[in-house]
Amino acid sequence: MPAAQSFEVAPSPVWRLLWLWIPLLLVAGLMVGTALDAPERSHTELFITLPFLAVLAAVLTWAYSRRRIVLHEDTLEVLSTFYRKRVPVSAMRLDEARIVDFAEHGRYKPSIKTNGYGVPGFQSGHYRMADRSKAFCLITDSSRVLHVPLRDGSALVISPDRPRALLDALQALAGPPPAH
Numbered sequence: 500m501p502a503a504q505s506f507e508v509a510p511s512p513v514w515r516l517l518w519l520w521i522p523l524l525l526v527a528g529l530m531v532g533t534a535l536d537a538p539e540r541s542h543t544e545l546f547i548t549l550p551f552l553a554v555l556a557a558v559l560t561w562a563y564s565r566r567r568i569v570l571h572e573d574t575l576e577v578l579s580t581f582y583r584k585r586v587p588v589s590a591m592r593l594d595e596a597r598i599v600d601f602a603e604h605g606r607y608k609p610s611i612k613t614n615g616y617g618v619p620g621f622q623s624g625h626y627r628m629a630d631r632s633k634a635f636c637l638i639t640d641s642s643r644v645l646h647v648p649l650r651d652g653s654a655l656v657i658s659p660d661r662p663r664a665l666l667d668a669l670q671a672l673a674g675p676p677p678a679h
Contacts, residue, residue: 504668506568507660511621511639516563518618523556562616566623566637568659570668577657579623579637580616586655588672592648596669598662601641605629609636609656628654 527549534545562580569576575591577584601608606629615624615636622638633653638644645662647655647669659665 503572504570506570506665506668508566508568508637509640509643509658509660511563515618515620516560519559519563520556523552527552559616563618563621566639568637568657568665570665570672573672575655575669577635577637577655582615582624582635584635584655586649588669590650591655591669591673592650593666593670593673596645596647596666598666599644599646601644607644607646607656608641609634609638626656 530545530548534542565578565580567576567578569578573588575586575588577586597604597607599607608629609622609626610629611627612622613625613627613633615622615626617623620639620641622636624636626634626636628634634656635653636656637658638656639658641658643658643662645655645657645659645666647657647666649655
C-alpha cells in the first residue's frame with residue numbers, strides 16, 4: 500500500500516488576515532467607545548462581547564492557516580479552513596485539467612461564494628464559477644492554480660505550491676488516457 504503523498508499549498512501572506520482583524524478591532528473599539536459614552540449602561544455586555552470577538556479572531560486566524568493537499572492511495576484530499584473535499588482520481592477528468600493564471604484565464608476564477616471563507620487573495624470552500632458550475636476551492640496564489648474538472652460537472656480549483664508535480668502525480672495514478 501503506497502504511503503500518503505503531501506503537496507505543499509502555495510504560501511499566502513499573513514497580512515491578508517488584516518481583512519479580518521481590522522473590522523473586528525473596529526467593532527471592539529466602537530463597543531468600548533459607546534459603553535464609555537453611556538455611563539448609565541451596564542458594562543456587562545463588554546465582558547461578554549469583547550472575549551467573544553477575541554475568540555472569533557483566534558478561530559478565524561487558526562482556520563486561515565489550516566490547509567493541506569494530500570494524495571492517499573487513489574484519493575485526493577483537500578483540507579482548507581473549515582472544509583474538506585475528498586475526490587477519487589477516477590472521478591477526475593485529468594485530460595482537461597489545466598494550470599492557469601487568473602489574470603490570463605478569468606473564466607476559471609470562482610465568481611460567487613456559496614459556502615466558503617474568503618479574504619482578498621484567499622478563497623476556501625464552495626463557490627460557483629462564471630458558468631454557474633460548482634467548484635471546491637483552495638486558492639492562495641491566483642497566478643498558479645490547478646483547475647481539475649470532475650465527472651459530475653463540478654471542479655477542484657486549488658493552489659498547490661508545485662501544481663505541475665501534483666498534476667503529474669494524479670495523471671500517473673490514473674494511468675494512460677483511454678484510446679479514442
